[in-house]
Amino acid sequence: MLQQSWTLLGSRYVAEYRVLRVREDRYRFEPSGVEADFVVCDSADWALVVPLTPDDQVVFVRQFRHGVRAVVLEIPGGLIDAGETPEAAAVRELREETGYTAERVHLAGGLIPNPALNNATCHVVLAEGCRPGGNTAFDPLERIDIELRPLQAVPEMIRRGELRHAQAVACFALLEARGLIALDRRAPPA
Amino acid sequence: MLQQSWTLLGSRYVAEYRVLRVREDRYRFEPSGVEADFVVCDSADWALVVPLTPDDQVVFVRQFRHGVRAVVLEIPGGLIDAGETPEAAAVRELREETGYTAERVHLAGGLIPNPALNNATCHVVLAEGCRPGGNTAFDPLERIDIELRPLQAVPEMIRRGELRHAQAVACFALLEARGLIALDRRAPPA
Numbered sequence: 001m002l003q004q005s006w007t008l009l010g011s012r013y014v015a016e017y018r019v020l021r022v023r024e025d026r027y028r029f030e031p032s033g034v035e036a037d038f039v040v041c042d043s044a045d046w047a048l049v050v051p052l053t054p055d056d057q058v059v060f061v062r063q064f065r066h067g068v069r070a071v072v073l074e075i076p077g078g079l080i081d082a083g084e085t086p087e088a089a090a091v092r093e094l095r096e097e098t099g100y101t102a103e104r105v106h107l108a109g110g111l112i113p114n115p116a117l118n119n120a121t122c123h124v125v126l127a128e129g130c131r132p133g134g135n136t137a138f139d140p141l142e143r144i145d146i147e148l149r150p151l152q153a154v155p156e157m158i159r160r161g162e163l164r165h166a167q168a169v170a171c172f173a174l175l176e177a178r179g180l181i182a183l184d185r186r187a188p189p190a
Numbered sequence: 191m192l193q194q195s196w197t198l199l200g201s202r203y204v205a206e207y208r209v210l211r212v213r214e215d216r217y218r219f220e221p222s223g224v225e226a227d228f229v230v231c232d233s234a235d236w237a238l239v240v241p242l243t244p245d246d247q248v249v250f251v252r253q254f255r256h257g258v259r260a261v262v263l264e265i266p267g268g269l270i271d272a273g274e275t276p277e278a279a280a281v282r283e284l285r286e287e288t289g290y291t292a293e294r295v296h297l298a299g300g301l302i303p304n305p306a307l308n309n310a311t312c313h314v315v316l317a318e319g320c321r322p323g324g325n326t327a328f329d330p331l332e333r334i335d336i337e338l339r340p341l342q343a344v345p346e347m348i349r350r351g352e353l354r355h356a357q358a359v360a361c362f363a364l365l366e367a368r369g370l371i372a373l374d375r376r377a378p379p380a
Contacts, residue, residue, distance in 0.1 A: 002254050002261045005333050014205065015212065017229045020307070022205065022212060025256055029331050036331055038256035039207040041231060041307065064192050065305035066215060066228035071192045072305045111356040113304055115255035115262045117210070117231065122356060141219050141226055143195050158367035166301040166312060169360040176375070177348035185366070185375065 005030050019043055019079065040119055045110075047123045048077035048171050049090035050181070051100055051130040057148040059098050059130055064143070073147065073157075074165040077122075086123035094127055095134040097144050103129025108178050113167050124171045126180050152184045195220050209233055209269065230309055235300075237313045238267035238361050239280035240371070241290055241320040247338040249288050249320055254333070263337065263347075264355040267312075276313035284317055285324040287334050293319025298368050303357050314361045316370050342374045 007028045015022040020043040028035045051059040058075070065072045076097045080089040087105045094100050106128070110121040138144060149157065154172055157163040175181045197218045205212040210233040218225045241249040248265070255262045266287045270279040277295045284290050296318070300311040328334060339347065344362055347353040365371045 002252060002333060002335060006254050006256075008259070015229075017227075020229065022229075025259075027256065029333075031333060032330065034330060037207075039205075039210065039212075040257050062192060064196050066196075066217065067230050067308045068302055068305040069198070069215075069309070070305075072302065074305075109351055110354060111359065112258055112262065112354050113356045114308070115258040115260075115264075115355060118257045118304070119259075140222065140224060143192060143219075143221060145192060155367045158364055159369075161299055164300060164302050165305060166303045166357050166360040169301065169363050170356040173359050173363040174348055177345045179349075182375075185372075 041117055043120050044079045045121045046077055046079045047086045047089040047125055048075055048167055049094050049125045049127050050075055050171055050175055051094055051127040053130050056151045058151050059100050060147045060149055061097055062145040073163055075168045087125055090125035096137040098146050099132050099134045099136040100130045101134045102127035108175050108180055111170050122167055124174050126175055155183055231307055233310050234269045235311045236267055236269045237276045237279040237315055238265055238357055239284050239315045239317050240265055240361055241284055241317040243320050246341045248341050249290050250337045250339055251287055252335040262355055263353055265358045277315055280315035286327040288336050289322050289324045289326040290320045291324045292317035298365050298370055301360050312357055314364050316365055345373055
């Protein structure tokens with residue numbers, strides 16, 4: 001079996017940042033006996049939330065992302081605090097980042113964003129009946145713009161490359177596969 | 191504008207691994223004047239390929255992933271070599287990992303897997319007319335199993351949590367949004 005091909009020999013943290021620790025895991029690959037180190041970005045799980053207003057608008061956010069050094073269109077979300085449920089983290093991040101509050105939230109499932117490199121699971125939450133009125137609470141180093149777009153525009157946003165955030169794209173796909181949202185799949189106008 | 195909120199002050203590499211370098215970027219956040227370091231996993235772009243056989247089976251792969259310490263179901267892919275196109279990388283990785291060769295490949299677009307932390311773009315390639323017969327070429331530390339599944343089973347695989355790899359899920363969503371594949375969206379049996 002694939003799982004038994006690898007024996008974990010040891011593990012050590014080599015760097016620590018606000019949001020993650022860099023870990024080196026040493027393995028022996030049993031088929032050849034070769035030993036090697038693998039780098040892992042070790043973080044808490046996070047939650048991403050697809051927030052829908054009563055008239056089926058999605059509350060997107062835009063923020064500068066330091067990995068790609070550019071402003072990125074995505075959906076609200078963030079690391080889950082110790083002892084917090086994914087749903088509670090989604091509600092909290094939604095309010096902190098956008099000021100919106102939700103009538104109902106539903107945990108749709110978990111995705112693994114980068115299993116080769118990252119240990120984390122991304123928990124996908126649908127928030128319905130979202131309305132403005134809460135108080136945003138940006139981190140000291142956060143600045144976020146809100147952008148409402150119709151849910152039915154999402155396939156076209158993906159098609160045009162306007163929505164390129166892989167985890168956000170996968171969240172919509174998971175909600176659709178779970179039957180929690182329905183996306184119009186007619187071909188776009190030529 | 192959000193982009194102008196951040197001034198890059200400096201950048202240094204703090205660790206180097208086979209597949210990535212860990213970088214610290216120092217920024218000044220202009221609204222407050224606060225300076226802070228952000229960690230970035232700096233790697234080459236990669237390609238992921240959705241390989242379809244002539245009878246619309248998807249060539250999935252299973253391999254042990256050190257980030258999540260588990261065997262993961264995903265689609266073939268890997269880092270793009272210097273000077274290589276995404277399509278060429280997709281064809282090469284498909285052959286190396288599965289032994290399959292493709293009649294036609296089509297670059298569908300790019301996704302950003304983790305823009306907060308990673309600089310890389312994931313290029314999404316559709317490979318059609320895939321057939322076995324090439325020679326696999328595993329890395330010395332690679333062991334990969336192949337699994338053929340009908341394309342029309344993909345929504346159900348996502349729904350059941352069998353396909354949890356966010357980038358793979360997003361690849362199917364992008365191909366569908368681009369009209370390059372059509373997925374049956376009838377509700378699954380109760």
